[in-house]
Amino acid sequence: MKNKKELETLRHSASHIMAAAVCGLFPEVKIAIGPSIEDGFYYDFYKTESFTPEDLPRIEEKMREIIKANYPFICKTMKKDEAIKEFKESGEKFKAEIAEGIEGDTVNIYQCGAFSDLCRGPHINSTGEVKFFKLLSVAGAYWRGDSSKEKMQRIYGTAFFSQEELDAYLLQIEEAKKRDHRKLGKDLDFFSICDEVGGGLVLWHPKGALVRDIIERYWKDFHLKNGYELLSTPHIASEELYSISGHLQTYSENMYAPMEIEGKPYRIKPMNCPGHLMIYKTKLHSYKELPIRYAELGSVYRFERSGVLHGLLRARGFTQDDGHVIVAPEMLEEEMLKIFNLAVEMLKTFGFSEYEICLATRPENKFVGEIASWEAAQKSIESTLQKTQYKYEIDEGGGAFYGPKIDIKIKDSLGRSWQCSTIQFDFNLPERFDIYYIDENGKRARPYMIHRALLGSLERFFGVLLEHYSGALPLWLSPIQTVICNINDEQTEYCKDLLEKFKQNGIRASFDGRNEKIGHKIREIAMQKVPYIVVAGNKEKDSGAVSARARGNKDLGAMPINAFIEKIKKEEADKM
């Protein structure tokens, strides 16, 4: 197994080979940049006509020629001025612009065969080392990611050190497509999004709404057990509120237009925090009450540009599992640790045990509060993280303008990571809302405030859950835990009694009494990913038993009714 650095070098070199192939096939293109990325590489080209997917095999073919020729990668150091002059003369204005931005007097040019490119390197020794690669897709992009600048054509590809790794990756892409939560949502009849309601606005069907309700109940119970108080705040609020919070000034491009009610402008809620702070402000608070922990499954609406909507993962209306903790400065560290542990406990319950944890610190320029307070807060967050067993990275300057934060990304069963939990420190709102508590000396003191979401949003989390489990939700989250099937009409009454018994024991069950062959019913129910199928024919009826079959074709054989009920109840209790 080669290390990450070597893989990046391989992929980066593959992007050069691709650029060489493209320049060979399309002499009119100008080249821009071609980095390695998490799963492969890309290269941006300037070309008036778009590439089509049909171009990819031609480019791959050309790449194979270059690889076969086994050109060495030769690094030449040039005077920067000369390089810029050369790029300008050959019309490579993007390369010239990149060179101009490089510090120092010299730049490196890497050459392989007839193709040369401004590049920091490093590269592999020769093109022949790239053996296992595939071009994946074409896409539009912009020079420097700015849509007012030139439109580029981006080609994505990937490369590995072995055919096995490449095949595994391509298989994973296929598997990810099959697991797409939008497809699963439709196939399993969980939710839909329709034009008449509008993009990014989710309709929850009975089964999806039931799963959501199971999640919500667990979540509420979990928070009540852990010292939180549940709140509920309105979906619209006077603009005045968002003027106090500052959202009107800093967040208005994500807010929906105002509506006028009795001459006063109102807005749809984009954030829950202002409402929570208004609740805090309705009375005086003693230091003895702190920390005060408020939580709400708060639905918010944010304007997202149409191009970015993506099923449940990026919607316009969504429900945050929001919480705000008001804490005295000296309690901050302890409370941060508590929240972190809650997040991990909850994520584990849902079956996510691998995380990427990130501490995002003060942005370079735009921020509120004193630098000294930021540093103190960051220090306390870091000390919190050090007390946990988890590794974390520091995202320098990645914090919000109002405070540093911890983000927890979860890794799903395909190794993809998703941002869910976030714990954010806030220097801004306590000031803006002028919230305070009365300290030991009877004086007003400014508390700290922490925003936290453990799941992120119910919509996104549900989408991630669906993809993680490929729709086969654990029993405790399955909207239908078992379907009872009869063989023929002789067992209909017996099956109805079973259904009643299951329901009385809190099992989410249904009865498929259709006049269909058992194989047909099994097939349909199995495709709906129901955890258990119970078959009751005359054999079972006569012996007071059920024949059970677990998801994944596992025949459990016949067992007494109560044995089956106990089995389900145990799995439910263990959150399996």
Added chain:
RNA sequence: GCCGAGGUGGCUCAGUGGUAGAGCACCUCCUUGGUAAGGAGGCGGUCGUGGGUUCAAUUCCCACCCUCGGCUCCA
């Protein structure tokens, strides 16, 4: 928002300058069958919307809307 690809019955998708087809689903009938599709018949679409070209447009052209893949952004 920008670039690209698409919008055909509830779903998945064929197809065509002469106003449409399959499979699944649905309905009816036959079938009562022991672990991933029993059989027959039937209902169902002004082919995303609005213009244009044409004797004739679902098909060609233009605009718009929406979806998808990206860019950017984000819970």
